[in-house]
Each structure stands twice: as C-alpha cells, then as structure tokens.
Amino acid sequence: MADTLDPANLRAVFKAYDVRGTVPDQVDENLARATGAAFVRVTGAATVVVGHDMRPSSPGMAAAFADGASVAGADVVMIGLASTDQLYFASGHLGHPGAMFTASHNPAQYNGIKMCRTEAQPIGMETGLADIRDLVEEGVKPHGGARGEISERDVLDAYAAHLLGLAPVEGRRLKVVVDAGNGMAGHTAPAVFERLWDAVELIPLYFELDGTFPNHEANPIEAENLRDLQARVLAEGADVGLAFDGDADRCFVVDEQGRAVSPSTLTALIATRELAKEPGATVIHNLITSRAVPEIVAERGGTAVRTRVGHSYIKATMAETGAIFGGEHSGHFYFRDFWRADSGMLAALHTLAALAETDRPLSGLLAEYERYVVSGEINSTVADQRAVMAEIEAAYAGADGVTTDRLDGLTVTHADWAFNVRPSNTEPLLRLNAEGRDEATMAQVRDRVLAEIRRDR
Numbered sequence: 001m002a003d004t005l006d007p008a009n010l011r012a013v014f015k016a017y018d019v020r021g022t023v024p025d026q027v028d029e030n031l032a033r034a035t036g037a038a039f040v041r042v043t044g045a046a047t048v049v050v051g052h053d054m055r056p057s058s059p060g061m062a063a064a065f066a067d068g069a070s071v072a073g074a075d076v077v078m079i080g081l082a083s084t085d086q087l088y089f090a091s092g093h094l095g096h097p098g099a100m101f102t103a104s105h106n107p108a109q110y111n112g113i114k115m116c117r118t119e120a121q122p123i124g125m126e127t128g129l130a131d132i133r134d135l136v137e138e139g140v141k142p143h144g145g146a147r148g149e150i151s152e153r154d155v156l157d158a159y160a161a162h163l164l165g166l167a168p169v170e171g172r173r174l175k176v177v178v179d180a181g182n183g184m185a186g187h188t189a190p191a192v193f194e195r196l197w198d199a200v201e202l203i204p205l206y207f208e209l210d211g212t213f214p215n216h217e218a219n220p221i222e223a224e225n226l227r228d229l230q231a232r233v234l235a236e237g238a239d240v241g242l243a244f245d246g247d248a249d250r251c252f253v254v255d256e257q258g259r260a261v262s263p264s265t266l267t268a269l270i271a272t273r274e275l276a277k278e279p280g281a282t283v284i285h286n287l288i289t290s291r292a293v294p295e296i297v298a299e300r301g302g303t304a305v306r307t308r309v310g311h312s313y314i315k316a317t318m319a320e321t322g323a324i325f326g327g328e329h330s331g332h333f334y335f336r337d338f339w340r341a342d343s344g345m346l347a348a349l350h351t352l353a354a355l356a357e358t359d360r361p362l363s364g365l366l367a368e369y370e371r372y373v374v375s376g377e378i379n380s381t382v383a384d385q386r387a388v389m390a391e392i393e394a395a396y397a398g399a400d401g402v403t404t405d406r407l408d409g410l411t412v413t414h415a416d417w418a419f420n421v422r423p424s425n426t427e428p429l430l431r432l433n434a435e436g437r438d439e440a441t442m443a444q445v446r447d448r449v450l451a452e453i454r455r456d457r
Contacts, residue, residue, distance in 0.1 A: 005034060007137050013112070014133040016425055017124045017312060020103055020112030023057045027111055029064035031136070035113060036068025036099070038135035042128050043117055045097045047075040047148075049090045051082030052101035053184050053247050055211035057111050062101045065113070070148035072140060078152045081209070083184040083248035085343035088120040089159045092339035095119065102184075102247040105219035108212045114247075120341040124312040160191040166337055167349035169199045171356035177203040177241040177254075179229040181218030182210040185244035188345055199356065203236055205229060218246035221331060221377075223260065230258040240355060240362050242348045250331035251344035253351055255362040264290035267327025268297075268369040270350045274325040274335075275302045284317050284326035284334070286310075287408055288420055288433045292371040293327065308408040309422065315340050329377070329433065373442040375434040380453045382430045385423035389430070392421060392452050417445045421453070 013021035019035065021027045040048065048069045052058035066076040079090050084100050091098035097117045103110035115123045115132070123129050178193075180186035186207035193202045205228065206215050216225045220243035233241040233254050241254035253261040271283045271293065282303045285293045294304035305321055307313045311334070314326045318340045326334035333347035334340055355362055382388050389410050396402050396412045403413045409422030409431075419434040430453055436442030 005030065005136065010133055010137050014125070014129060017122070017129070017310065018112050018114045020106065020110060022109050023111045027061070028057075029060050032061040032064040032101070032113065033068035034136045034140065035132060036065035037072040037140040038132045039065075039097070039099060039115060040069045040072035040074040041135060041140060042131045043097050043123075045069075045074050047077060047094075047096045049077045049079060049087065049094060049096045049098040050101075051079045051087040051090065051098070053083075053211070054081065054182070054187070054209035055101075055103065055108070055111050058101045058211070061111060061113075062099075065099055065101070066150050068140075070150055071143060073143045073145050073148055075148040076150045078150060079155050080152065081184070081187050082156075083188045083345070084114060085249050085338075085341060085345060086156065086159045086184075086188060087114075088116065088339060088341035088343070089162060090155045091116055091118065091120045092341070093155065093158060093162070094153075100247070104247045104249070105217065105221075105245040107217060116341075120339040122312045122315050127312065156188070156191045159188070160195060163192060163338075163343070163346050163349055164195055166335070167346060167353050169196055169349060169353045169356050171199075172359070173199055173201065174240065174352060174356055175201045175203065175236060175238040176352065177205055177229060177232045177236060177238045178207075179205040179220075179226075179232075179241065179243045180207045180248075181220070181225070181244060181246065182206045182208055182213050182215060183218040183244060183246035183248060184209070185248040185345070188248055189244075192345060192349070200352065203232065203238060205232055213246075218244070220245055220250070220252040226252065226254060226260055230254050230260070234258045240351065242351075244344050245331070248344050249342050251333070251348045252331050253348075253362075255366065257363055259363065261362075261366060262290065262370070262374055263327065263329050263331045264293055264374065265366050265369045266347060266351065267333070268293050269354055269366065270327065270333060270347060271297050271302065271325055272300055272369075273350055273354060275300045278324050281325075282321045282323040284314055284321070284323045286314065286328045287411055288329040288377075289327060290372050290374055290435055291418060292369060295371065296369060306407070311342060372435040372437060373439050375432070375442055375446045378432045378446070378450065379424075379429045380432070380450065381428055382453060383428060385428070385430055388453055389421055389423070392449065395452060417441050419445055419449055421449065
C-alpha cells in the first residue's frame, strides 16, 4: 500500500471540491482517519455527521474518519448507508457539519470524501479544504481532552418525509421507471416511493446496492448509461424514467418516448414551479445551461443570475442573493429550502409533481421549455489550453452581433447560437458546449469551433 499521507499524493487527491482517488493506492483508511481529525480542527465541530455509499471500501473508511474525529474531541453521528443528499439533509436537519464517503459516478476502484459545514454549507479548496489538506500533511497534534462519543442514527424516513413535504406528488397516477445504477438511489428511492404508492407505480431497475457496478457505470450524463432505462420505459409504456448517479445527488430524466431530457429543460421547469410559489424570486443558473433558462425565468417574473460552473459558486451565489433555486447543465439541482444543497431526488419529485398535474405526456409538458438545440459537453485534448482559447476568441471578436466574455472559460453569444469553451482544472482538456435555434445551426457552430480546437498546430 502506498503512503497515502505523502505530500504529492495529498495534492493529487484533494480536489477542488472533495477528496477523490483510487483505493488503496491513493485513498485508504489511514487518510480517512487523518482527514477526520483535521476536519474537526479546521471546522471546530463539536459533532460531525458521517454517511457512506455502497462501495466495498466505504464502511471502513467512514469508520476510520469517525475514529479520527472522535480522537480530536468531536462526537460523531453515524447515519450509515446514505445518498449524498441524505447526508446534506442530516447536516441541515441535525445542525452539524458532515462527511460523506463516496466517489459519486466514478468507477468501482475509486472512493473519496465530500465534506460540508453545518447546514450543508460547502467546503471547497477556497473554503477550508486546503486547510484540511495542509493539516493532514503536517499531522494533527493530540487533542489532549476527552475523546468524543460515536453513535448511530437512522435519518432515512425523516429525509423522505422532508422531500415529499417540499414537492408533493398529487394528481393522476404515474408509471415510473427508476434506474439506480446499483448506486444509492437503490437505498433512498424505496423510502421515498413507498410513501407514493397511491400516486406512482414504481418499476425498479438495478436497485441492488453494488459498488462494483455490474450493469453499467452510475454516470447518467453519458448516453450509453441511459440505454437500459430508455428501453425499459418504452417496453413498459411508462410515463417517465429517472436515472441517478452513484451517490444519487444527480438526476437525469427520460420522457415517455425514451428521449433523454436536457438538464437545462428540467432547470427551466423546476424554476417555473418555484417561481409560482414565490413570485419575483431569484434563480441561479451556470453559464452552460441553455439560454432558455434565463429567458423563461424572466418571462415568469423572476430574476436570473448567471454563475461559473461548480457547486461552490452556485451555493455561494444562492446565499448572497437569497435565490430560491439553482440548476446546472450537469444534472445538479439546488434548493433554498433544502439548505441550498443539491438533491437528485427532490428534482425527480418536482418532475413527477409537474407531470401528475397535467394530462399531457412528459414530452408535451416539456416542449415549452425546449427552445434551443444543445450539443452536450464535448471534450478535446489540448496541449496549450490558454493559447487555443485566445485563438478562438480572436476569431469571433468583433464579428457582427457577437459578444464574448470570460466569466468561466470563453463564452461567445449570438442571437441564433452560443457556445462556451472551458479548460478542465485537472486534465489537458477543453470542454465545448454549443447551442443553436435549430439542429443545423447548432451543428454548424459546434463543428466550426471543434475544427479550431482540434486543428494541427
């Protein structure tokens, strides 16, 4: 086993928003224990909530983190198997900082830690994670006081009740296929849907908790991981299909025709529902979501605020503006009434609630929110990201009807189309997202920008 406390390894596994790496060469119980002690010192937590996903290494790493936190003087509440949004619920509901052991959508050999302050406030590299990393590297000095107590608490029923209180599903009965991908939705969905027995006929797909992911990767942003769900929706004549990632904080939707629904479309739908409850409220969207989102928010009387990509930016802007809701192109949806945290299950319930209230199929319901054709994210390997982006900006700057900005990467906007090119923080990649008023327009701008990104230099 590699020395996981090696400084070079720590720099590799402490990412912008979490800790993540392969087991056991990059992350193991030694690292988890040291991180637990450092987490208590940096946050000053008197009590910490700890949950874990279904990966084989997660229970042991969660227990090691709890041991480190208790040795540092904090009490620890173990909630056991949990989705990430269930951990966020526990942090908000119980009023304690939290740690979740998961590698989200990453393959089976990975694991990691997502951490938050009280009421699910995010911890990222600029808001404490770097301090935790540095303290792990230095070594946490002995506490000198009493060791904290470790206890267990089941919050699953309370989590389910809270979500359904925020988005009750009432109206016609729906047939719903849910693909848990052998991830944590297989734990949370039964608790939620058993309360909807009179409103939903649930058809479960891959609900068995299995961190080896025997059926497909639990990463529904990739089209191939939606194919089983799409086929089952069509075979069952279902009204809607829901797909969750490994830790179930993201949700993707398939309509009754088996067509994948853009997260931007869901952002516009949920924003409309939230604005109906609180007219004039603010809605956050990152700069890669479709322009349909700010257009629809404005039409519904709300204020749309654009942010950089990333949950720490979304949550910080929500806190600054008092926004009621926030959405990202990646399938993360944030709710003020859920401590500004993201919840795939709450987004799913909003979708079901909207559908149950109408006689239209989901495709018909969503048609008014789909104004542009989007490319999805396209990655290209690039040696010099900055130079290539500068060339693209020069190619478009000053063109008729075109505006550019550098809020996050390069965004180029025209009345009929738009695109964003962003560098990856961790890999030599440029990420392109393009959209147009129709398929031909989108394809034309997508192909032109891709040719510029990928041309020989």
